[in-house]
Amino acid sequence: MFGLFNKNKIAEEVKKVFIAEDYKDILPVAEYFKNETGVTFERQTSILQSKVTTFCKQREIYSFIELLNTIEHNKNIKQELIDYLTTNETYFYREFKQISELVDLVKKENNKVNILCAPSSTGEESYSIAIALLEAGIPSYDFHITGIDINSDALNKANIAIYRERNVRNLSSDIIEKYFIKNGSEYILNDNLKHLVNFKLVNVFDSSFKQIGKFDFVFSRNMLIYFDSKTRLKAKEILESMRKDNKYNVFFGHADLF
Numbered sequence: 001m002f003g004l005f006n007k008n009k010i011a012e013e014v015k016k017v018f019i020a021e022d023y024k025d026i027l028p029v030a031e032y033f034k035n036e037t038g039v040t041f042e043r044q045t046s047i048l049q050s051k052v053t054t055f056c057k058q059r060e061i062y063s064f065i066e067l068l069n070t071i072e073h074n075k076n077i078k079q080e081l082i083d084y085l086t087t088n089e090t091y092f093y094r095e096f097k098q099i100s101e102l103v104d105l106v107k108k109e110n111n112k113v114n115i116l117c118a119p120s121s122t123g124e125e126s127y128s129i130a131i132a133l134l135e136a137g138i139p140s141y142d143f144h145i146t147g148i149d150i151n152s153d154a155l156n157k158a159n160i161a162i163y164r165e166r167n168v169r170n171l172s173s174d175i176i177e178k179y180f181i182k183n184g185s186e187y188i189l190n191d192n193l194k195h196l197v198n199f200k201l202v203n204v205f206d207s208s209f210k211q212i213g214k215f216d217f218v219f220s221r222n223m224l225i226y227f228d229s230k231t232r233l234k235a236k237e238i239l240e241s242m243r244k245d246n247k248y249n250v251f252f253g254h255a256d257l258f
């Protein structure tokens with residue numbers, strides 16, 4: 001009889017009989033995710049439930065409780081869940097007015113400045129700042145940019161720095177020609193620009209965040225929108241503490257209202 005089945009098929013059938021799937025109570029996962037990352041799914045629990053169910057099934061994890069237990073001792077699965085559930089939407093020259101304000105302030109400084117983008121997502125914001133500073137005639141040795149994010153996939157993309165049309169849609173053709181090589185539908189960022197930014201995998205709520213140093217300017221746009229109001233205030237305080245002095249306000253996004 002077993003000749004009809006291959007080994008994997010048998011294993012699958014055995015699992016179905018002996019392991020009861022339970023993907024009902026998503027709240028402990030939502031709670032865990034919020035505690036770890038700040039990101040809340042309070043008003044989107046059914047979306048979260050469906051996404052995490054898919055995540056579990058792809059990894060043969062049969063319940064949300066099993067997922068939480070697995071994450072306890074498996075850092076890779078934890079990172080995969082973070083990569084899967086965080087939203088990385090961004091593009092070059094997003095909310096450019098603030099970048100332009102930064103350029104004016106940097107021009108007034110006589111020293112080399114350090115700039116933090118927390119979060120950087122796939123790199124467009126950090127590279128936009130580099131481009132805008134260069135375009136304003138500020139030499140590359142006068143600034144350094146650090147981009148941090150909790151999403152490792154996003155940071156890999158930031159390091160590779162190959163973008164699509166929709167990512168560069170706000171850039172003029174002159175800027176594109178100057179800083180990218182176009183290859184089919186891909187926009188490959190020039191290496192000399194890539195060297196002006198360092199990306200690091202860091203959670204803003206982790207103690208390691210404070211260890212990356214202090215910065216003249218801090219950008220934190222479109223991350224707090226994913227947090228509840230209490231967590232936003234906590235993040236605001238942490239981000240403000242990353243400044244070298246209190247000379248300049250942190251650049252928050254227009255949607256990151258308090």
Ligand SMILES: C[S@@+](CC[C@H](N)C(=O)[O-])C[C@H]1O[C@@H](n2cnc3c(N)ncnc32)[C@H](O)[C@@H]1O
Nearest residue numbers: 037086090119121149150151203204221222223
């Ligand atoms: C929508 S992107 C914003 C990117 C860019 N700053 C912009 O405005 O276009 C939000 C990013 O916040 C990151 N993020 C969420 N929670 C985080 C945390 N606790 N620490 C660091 N990054 C976080 C996500 O991974 C995501 O890449």
